[in-house]
Amino acid sequence: MIEFLKVTKEYDNGTLALDEVDVKIENGEFVFLVGSSGAGKTTMTKLLMREENVTSGAIYLYGEDITKISQKEIPYLRRKMGVVFQDFRLLDDRTVFENVEFAMRIVGATRREIRRRVPVVLNMVGLNYKAKMRPSELSGGEQQRVALARALVNNPSLLIADEPTGNLNPKVAMEIMDIFENINKMGTTIIMATHAKEIVDAMKKRVIEIEDGKIVRDEVGGGYHVKPVEV
Amino acid sequence: MLSLSKFKYSLSQAKKNMIRNGLMSIASLFTTTCCLLIIGLFAVITINLNFITGQIKDQCEVQLYIAEDASDERVSQIGDEILALSNVKEISFYTKEELFEYAKNDVFDGREELMESYTEEDNPFSDSYRITLNDIAYSEQTVAELEQIADVTHVENNQDATGMVLTASNTVQKFSVIIMIILLIASVVIISNTVRLTVFNRRKEINIMKYIGATDRFIRTPFIFEGIMIGFFGALISFGLISWGYISLYDVFVQSEFSGAFDLVTYLNLAPVLGVLFIVCGCLIGIVGSSISMRKYLNV
Known part of the structure; x- marks a missing residue:
């Protein structure tokens, strides 16, 4: 289980990327992180990988507070997760x-x-x-x-993906998402930051929407709608 | 500890990286070789100066003359008194007749007219001891002690010139060691800059490695192995070049007029010292150079 407890992240330049975020993700879940650019999605993935550390708060990964681990332990933390980037690397x-x-x-x-x-x-x-x-x-x-x-x-047991379909055409993107879904069915937790509206809408997974560093929506089986849909 | 599979992998990566970054590897190799050549040159000078100094110290002798009226028994006693001094290594006795013959036949050989006014009966010499000292540094003190011995007319000390040579040689040796240290530091800086370029070219790879959970040691090891290999090959090349140069110079020296005055260290005696020095310095330059250049890119 992954748990963010009152996580705040303020960068050195004063940007408040996350503001007292509380969120819990159970093992085997498939979660989309959505939000406009700079909302704080990537910061969440960076904190999970300990590429960055929190300004305050705690992040529990399988019972361990990863904000407290030493620099030497970071590689071992990263081995517990797989990471996929937009630019493949x-x-x-x-x-x-x-x-x-x-x-x-x-x-x-x-x-x-x-x-x-x-x-x-x-x-x-x-x-x-x-x-x-x-x-x-x-x-x-x-x-x-x-x-x-x-x-x-x-x-x-955890797969973190940051805009994995950002550089792909919609057809190929859907093929990739099929693979992600299969992996998830085998029990791997997936956390994916994305802007891909069609994919999020189509897959009907849990959606966490972030705006200005705060969670504004956490909906299971939800769609993308970053800007509030007003009728 | 690095596991065997990681060790093998790091070694194979180091070899592959050297080939992949061929030009950079050649640049590093060339720089290491040049630095080691200069370090080696100063090492050869220092080792030989040390050797020559040793020879000069071994030739550190004073001549003691005994009063005409001293009895044979007294002459023998004087010998014992000389040997009792701590800075005396060995002594040899020369009668005044032996000294006269030596002067006539060896010292003034070809200029006999200078000795014409002297005959064996009118011998200007007196019985004498030639004394070899242990340490030239204390020669003045020893001469003073020798002059205190009864029936000693005077003591001839020709150590001033030798002392000057030794002081000069000591200065040159100290200077060489300082130059070698400076060069070693300079080599590390140059190599670390060269390796830094290699690391910069491979920052993407290092970055990816960090993201997938590689420890700093795992990332650093192939670069360090690469540094060691470049240092080692640089050491081999410079050792070969210095050896070739030394053997050639030694041959020239042996045939020159200086060979009678002092000896140089033979190549067989020099080679092990130089070999160890080159390999240690080469590997050290590689290890330190690579480690310094890696630091910046490991903070991801």
């Missing part, structure tokens, strides 16, 4: 297989474990047949699948 000079393998190397997996696990994950995202290709030879959708495979390869 793949290594261009390595093959698809090597990009995915890379995440397993970090946790000290053996060659045998890598040879067994990487093809399975590549198969899950439908890229087994492109294992030897380089990211530059793949389409945007395929690159995002590689990034997803890399995020999944160590079996994380």
Whole structure:
């Protein structure tokens, strides 16, 4: 379970990104974080990864207050989660297989474990047949699948995605979302910051809307509507 | 501790990175080699100066002359008194006849006319001890003690010139050590800048590694291995070049007129010292240089 308790984040330049946010996310949930640019969605994901730390408040991840962990413990925290970005963040000079393998190397997996696990994950995202290709030879959708495979390869219980479909056309974006949904069905908690209205509306998941650093809506099975829909 | 699989992975990454960033690796290698060459040059000078100084110290001798009327028994006693002094290493006795012969045949060889006015009966020399000292630094004190011995007419001390040579050599040695330290620091700075460029080129990779849970050590290790490898290869190249240069110079020295005055350290004696120095310095430059350049990019 993930719990934000009165979390406030103020950046050094004085920007108040989150203002006393309280939110609870149960294991296995699929949550969309929506809101206009600068509302605080990305800050929430950054706090979860401890790329940033809170100004005040606490964040509990599986019972541990991650705002209190030391700099040395951060890598171990990040191993509990998979991360997917809008710009894929793949290594261009390595093959698809090597990009995915890379995440397993970090946790000290053996060659045998890598040879067994990487093809399975590549198969899950439908890229087994492109294992030897380089990211530059793949389409945007395929690159995002590689990034997803890399995020999944160590079996994380939490997947954080920051605008994962931002660079993709709607058809490819929906394909990627199907993969996310399948992963979620296997029990992985997914937290996704997004602007993709069509996707949020179509998937009917829990939606947390943030505005000026505050949660203004938390609705299960809700739609996107960032600006209030007034009839 | 780094696990075996991580160690192997870091090593293979370091090799791959060196090849991928070929030009940068060559630039680092070239810089390391140049720095080590200069450090090596000063090391060779220091080691040889030390060796030559040792030889000069070994030749540290004074001559003591005994009064004409001293009996044989007294001469022998004087020998014992000299040996009792702490700075005396060894002594050898020369009769006045031996000294006369030596002067005639060796010192004034070819200019015999200068000795014509002297005969064995009119021998200007007296019985004498040649004394080898342990430490030239205390020669004046020892000479004073020798002059206190009864029946000693005078003591000849030619250490002033030797002392000057030794002082000069000590100064040069100290200067060389300072230059070597400065060069070592300069090399670390140059290498760290070169590695910093490599790291800057690979900041995206480092950033990704951080996001997927790599520890700082995991990220740093391949860069450090890379630094060690570049340092090691730089050490090998500079060792080869210095060795070649030294062997050639040594041959020239052996055939020169200086070879009679003093010896240089032979290559076989120099090589192990130089080898260890180069490898330690090379690896040190690599490790410190890489570590310094990594720091900035690990804060994600």
